[in-house]
Amino acid sequence: MKQPVETLPLFEDLVKVGFREEDRETAKLWRAVGCSSCANGYRGRFAILEALPVDEDIKRLIIERRSAMEMKNFAVKNKNMLTLRRCGLLNAMRGRTTLEEVVRMTMND
Numbered sequence: 001m002k003q004p005v006e007t008l009p010l011f012e013d014l015v016k017v018g019f020r021e022e023d024r025e026t027a028k029l030w031r032a033v034g035c036s037s038c039a040n041g042y043r044g045r046f047a048i049l050e051a052l053p054v055d056e057d058i059k060r061l062i063i064e065r066r067s068a069m070e071m072k073n074f075a076v077k078n079k080n081m082l083t084l085r086r087c088g089l090l091n092a093m094r095g096r097t098t099l100e101e102v103v104r105m106t107m108n109d
Contacts, residue, residue: 002042002095005029017103018085023093030095042098048091048105050084 008014011024019027032042052058052075061071075081082090088102 002030003033005031017099018083018089023089026093028093028095029099030092032098042096046091046096048084048087048102050082050087052081053079055079 005028008027008029011019011027014023014027015021037043052071054062057078058071058075061074066074072081072083076083085102085106088097088106089099091097092099092102
């Protein structure tokens, strides 16, 4: 069971964990509320994923022996790649998980 978060954190604080300006109007977060059939508000598991399709531009970066971080930054900026954190944030806004869980599970993203 879940409930909407009544008072969102300041948007500037949400940006620090990965929200984008485009999320300002639609950002809605949820909090977990336990019930008899779930554990602390959520039941089951689901994957948050980060995938980098290898196209000609990425092949070129690989051949040039660019770092993984350079490739990731390029893909996020130029290929609209979703990072692990962004995928989690989108799921938090959909009510599938909490912001706290996304931040905890993607600390290094």
